[in-house]
Every structure is written in C-alpha cells, then in structure tokens.
Amino acid sequence: MPQNIYDNLNFFERYSSLPRSKHGLDGAPEWPVLQSLLPTIRNLRVLDLGCGFGWFCRWAMAAGAQSVVGVDLSKNMLKRAKEATNDKSIEYVLADLDTIDFDAASYDLVFSSLTLHYVKDLPALFNKVFRSLAPKGRFVFSVEHPIILAPTDPSWKTLDSGIAVWPLDRYLDEGPRVVNWLVDGVVKEHRTVATYVNLLNLSGHSICRVEEWGPSLEQVQENPEWAVERNRPYFLLVAAQSNQECDD
Amino acid sequence: MPQNIYDNLNFFERYSSLPRSKHGLDGAPEWPVLQSLLPTIRNLRVLDLGCGFGWFCRWAMAAGAQSVVGVDLSKNMLKRAKEATNDKSIEYVLADLDTIDFDAASYDLVFSSLTLHYVKDLPALFNKVFRSLAPKGRFVFSVEHPIILAPTDPSWKTLDSGIAVWPLDRYLDEGPRVVNWLVDGVVKEHRTVATYVNLLNLSGHSICRVEEWGPSLEQVQENPEWAVERNRPYFLLVAAQSNQECDD
Numbered sequence: 001m002p003q004n005i006y007d008n009l010n011f012f013e014r015y016s017s018l019p020r021s022k023h024g025l026d027g028a029p030e031w032p033v034l035q036s037l038l039p040t041i042r043n044l045r046v047l048d049l050g051c052g053f054g055w056f057c058r059w060a061m062a063a064g065a066q067s068v069v070g071v072d073l074s075k076n077m078l079k080r081a082k083e084a085t086n087d088k089s090i091e092y093v094l095a096d097l098d099t100i101d102f103d104a105a106s107y108d109l110v111f112s113s114l115t116l117h118y119v120k121d122l123p124a125l126f127n128k129v130f131r132s133l134a135p136k137g138r139f140v141f142s143v144e145h146p147i148i149l150a151p152t153d154p155s156w157k158t159l160d161s162g163i164a165v166w167p168l169d170r171y172l173d174e175g176p177r178v179v180n181w182l183v184d185g186v187v188k189e190h191r192t193v194a195t196y197v198n199l200l201n202l203s204g205h206s207i208c209r210v211e212e213w214g215p216s217l218e219q220v221q222e223n224p225e226w227a228v229e230r231n232r233p234y235f236l237l238v239a240a241q242s243n244q245e246c247d248d
Numbered sequence: 249m250p251q252n253i254y255d256n257l258n259f260f261e262r263y264s265s266l267p268r269s270k271h272g273l274d275g276a277p278e279w280p281v282l283q284s285l286l287p288t289i290r291n292l293r294v295l296d297l298g299c300g301f302g303w304f305c306r307w308a309m310a311a312g313a314q315s316v317v318g319v320d321l322s323k324n325m326l327k328r329a330k331e332a333t334n335d336k337s338i339e340y341v342l343a344d345l346d347t348i349d350f351d352a353a354s355y356d357l358v359f360s361s362l363t364l365h366y367v368k369d370l371p372a373l374f375n376k377v378f379r380s381l382a383p384k385g386r387f388v389f390s391v392e393h394p395i396i397l398a399p400t401d402p403s404w405k406t407l408d409s410g411i412a413v414w415p416l417d418r419y420l421d422e423g424p425r426v427v428n429w430l431v432d433g434v435v436k437e438h439r440t441v442a443t444y445v446n447l448l449n450l451s452g453h454s455i456c457r458v459e460e461w462g463p464s465l466e467q468v469q470e471n472p473e474w475a476v477e478r479n480r481p482y483f484l485l486v487a488a489q490s491n492q493e494c495d496d
Contacts (some may be wrong), residue, residue, distance in 0.1 A: 147419070151413070152411055153409065153411065157407065157415070159415060161400075161401065163400055163417055165415035166417065167405070167411075167413035167414075168413055168479060168480050169412065169413045169414065169479035169480070170479060171395070171479060171481060172460070173478060192460050193458070194458045194459050194460040197457075201455070201456065201457065201494065207455040209449065210441070210442045212420070212440050214420040230421060231417035231418060231419060232417070233420060233440070244454070244493050245492050
C-alpha cells in the first residue's frame with residue numbers, strides 16, 4: 001500500500017484550496033498543452049488514473065466521451081467527485097494503481113494527471129495500460145518533471161550575479177524523494193525523462209509527443225512573477241499510442 | 249556558414265589532446281551506452297555526421313560495415329581521418345550539415361556523435377536523415393544534454409550545506425549558447441529534450457530509446473572524482489528508426 005497523502009486531513013484541506021482544486025482544469029496552467037496532446041474525445045471510452053475530484057472525468061463526458069472511468073486511491077476525493085455529478089456514464093473506482101488491473105482492449109484513451117510519480121511499480125502499470133488500450137488507443141499523462149523532483153534542496157537559489165537558478169543534483173539517482181509539499185513528508189518517485197520514455201517503449205507504446213512544460217511567453221506576460229519558471233520545466237507531459245504510427 | 253571552431257588552430261590543438269581524440273571511442277566514457285543503441289553493424293551502409301578524426305568510421309568498418317561515409321566541416325579533422333586509414337570503403341566528405349543533402353534510402357545506419365548541437369536547422373537535417381534511411385534504417389546520435397547547455401553560468405556551485413549543484417536556468421529558452429570550452433566563444437544550439445524527441449517524430453522517425461548519460465555506479469567506483477557527475481546528465485543519446493516498430 002503506497003502512502004495515501006490525499007486522505008490526510010491537513011493535506012486534503014490545503015490541497016482543496018489550490019487553484020487547480022477550486023477551478024479545475026482552467027486552474028491548471030499546463031492544461032492547454034495537456035489538452036493539445038489529447039485525441040478528439042467524442043465517442044471514446046476514457047480511463048482516468050488518479051482522477052481526484054473528477055474534473056477531467058466531467059470534462060471528458062461533456063466533450064462527448066462514450067463512457068468514463070475515474071480511479072483514485074483517496075476516499076475523500078472520490079466522495080467529492082461523486083457529489084459533483086449525477087451522470088451515470090461516469091464510474092468512480094476506489095483502487096490503488098500499484099495493484100489494480102484493467103480489462104483488455106477496453107479504452108480508447110487512458111489519461112493521468114500528476115499521479116504516476118506516486119506509483120511504485122511503473123513498468124507493471126504501463127504494461128497494464130498498454131493491454132487495456134484498444135487499437136489506436138492513446139495514453140496521455142503528466143507528471144512532475146524529474147528536474148523538479150530530483151534535488152536534495154528543491155528551492156530557487158540566487159547566484160552572486162543575481163540569477164535565480166534551480167539547484168539540480170541527484171538527477172541520475174532514481175528512487176523515492178520525500179518532499180514538503182502542503183504538509184511535510186510527501187513521498188514521490190523520481191524517475192528520469194529517459195526512464196519514462198523507455199518504459200513506455202518497453203511496454204509496447206509508441207511515443208507520439210513529449211512536452212517539458214513551463215509557462216509560455218504569453219503566460220509570463222500575463223503573470224510577470226512566473227518569469228523565473230522558464231528557467232526549468234515544471235511538468236513532463238507525454239502522449240503515447242498503442243499502435244505503431246501516431247495519429248495527429 | 250556555421251562557426252567552424254574545429255579549424256581554429258588553438259581549439260584544434262586542445263581538442264586533439266582530449267582523451268576521446270587520443271584514444272578514440274575507448275576514451276569516451278559514454279561509448280558503451282552509445283554502442284548499446286546501435287544495430288549489428290555487419291553489412292550495413294553507414295553514414296557518420298560529424299565524423300571528426302574518423303574513429304567511428306574505422307570502428308564501423310572493422311565491425312563489418314559494407315561501406316562508410318564520414319562527413320565533417322573541418323578540413324583539419326578530415327585530413328587526420330584520411331591519414332589514419334587506407335580503406336577505400338571509407339569515404340570522407342567535407343560538408344556543412346546545414347546545407348548537405350543525402351541520396352534517398354541509401355543508409356542503414358546514420359550515426360552522429362556530439363555534433364548536432366552545432367547544427368542550426370535541425371528540422372531540415374532530420375528530414376534529410378529520414379529520407380536517406382533505407383527501410384528499418386536506424387538513426388543513433390548523441391548531443392550535449394540540454395541541462396548542460398542551458399545555464400547562464402555552467403559550472404558547479406556549492407550550497408551552504410556542502411552539496412554541489414548544477415545551477416540550471418534558461419532551460420525553456422532555446423537558442424544559441426556561447427560557451428567557453430577549450431577556447432572562448434564556442435557557439436552551440438540549446439534545444440530541450442522534448443524538442444529533440446518531437447523533431448524526430450515530426451520528421452517521420454519512431455523513437456526507440458533515449459538515454460540521459462552520466463557515469464554508471466561502476467564507472468564512479470573506478471573514478472571516484474566522477475561521483476558529482478551523477479547529479480545531472482551530461483549527454484543525451486537517442487536511437488530512432490525509419491520504420492514504425494523498433495527492433496531490439
């Protein structure tokens with residue numbers, strides 16, 4: 001059983017007040033890029049791994065999905081997700097991504113936002129995702145970028161020259177990282193970009209697109225305090241596919 | 249015409265004394281991993297982009313290649329490469345990778361070591377490489393890792409805690425970087441990992457494997473002073489293929 005920080009009451013209250021929790025997809029600055037990795041949703045069977053409050057599940061349903069299954073480890077989050085919709089085409093499942101399995105060839109889109117860095121056995125999950133995808137099925141996910149998760153001391157440092165730099169170390173040493181995020185002692189799994197790509201390939205997926213997300217120049221213009229965020233990528237977004245040729 | 253630093257005499261003399269210049273592939277610590285990305289060489293038609301002193305060309309010929317073409321911008325380097333072999337199956341071509349073109353479907357392996365970060369128009373070159381590959385042809389290259397090339401001040405910093413960190417900034421701002429390497433004012437092109445992967449995809453390649461190279465734990469044991477090099481990857485190595493399914 002992995003750490004289930006989302007059912008820690010103190011964490012849950014703080015998490016619930018984040019922009020992405022209150023405003024959903026529109027509160028997530030990486031959403032426009034993540035959305036650009038998705039196929040046309042109409043008539044797709046969608047699986048959301050780490051669905052949280054169900055924002056993406058409801059968005060997919062509104063975008064014309066045939067059915068949506070949202071999986072999460074947190075009772076608190078699924079309770080809220082269920083309260084937010086009466087739509088019977090959305091099914092919420094309480095399960096641990098390290099032990100869950102899926103029906104074969106049952107989904108056209110497997111989606112996961114900022115969840116896979118909590119999964120211990122990613123090779124196993126990628127194999128199960130690949131098996132669950134229908135022909136031409138797509139797997140789209142975001143994780144914290146390894147550059148964010150690697151360091152011993154993940155906070156901006158200012159050089160004598162005045163430049164704010166991200167103090168990278170331990171990048172090549174994969175494994176758990178204990179970070180203080182909202183509460184102390186949150187455990188995430190650090191893996192390199194190469195590992196994400198190679199595990200996808202090994203599990204049979206074709207890589208369609210990789211994005212290293214930071215705010216766009218337009219977003220920085222609207223939020224000048226974000227300028228420093230272009231010094232290193234914050235999220236890693238990946239689109240992969242079950243067949244050999246990537247569609248656009 | 250790009251900067252041709254390798255025909256700068258001062259640079260050339262210093263470059264010539266590097267371990268990888270004197271000892272060839274065995275003097276390059278990333279060679280074992282790079283070699284693991286290569287197909288079996290026997291009977292392949294090989295193209296080496298940025299062949300330098302021709303170490304890889306001669307290695308490929310000795311490994312049973314059918315023919316080898318080495319391309320480089322530097323007269324100095326090609327002169328030495330030609331002096332080192334009598335093998336008529338190796339052809340050396342003086343050309344600029346930003347303007348050269350290749351015959352269609354003519355190579356089974358296109359190889360490039362630490363050269364593509366000098367190329368200005370990488371989308372054009374990737375298109376030409378894809379066109380030059382025979383069915384099941386493979387494209388294997390190494391570049392300086394974007395984490396190495398991005399920073400304003402690319403040198404280790406020591407935090408108050410005593411940890412050596414790599415001061416990352418400007419990662420998302422692609423473009424030329426002027427670095428002082430052997431001589432002052434060497435110009436290299438900074439591109440993100442995502443850009444390398446996406447440009448390969450856009451030009452038709454399938455991504456087979458990505459490696460972010462730093463010394464292995466075994467290499468660190470042999471050379472304890474390399475331990476700090478595991479704090480960030482030094483080289484990006486990529487294997488791609490012209491057909492849709494990657495062979496092993």
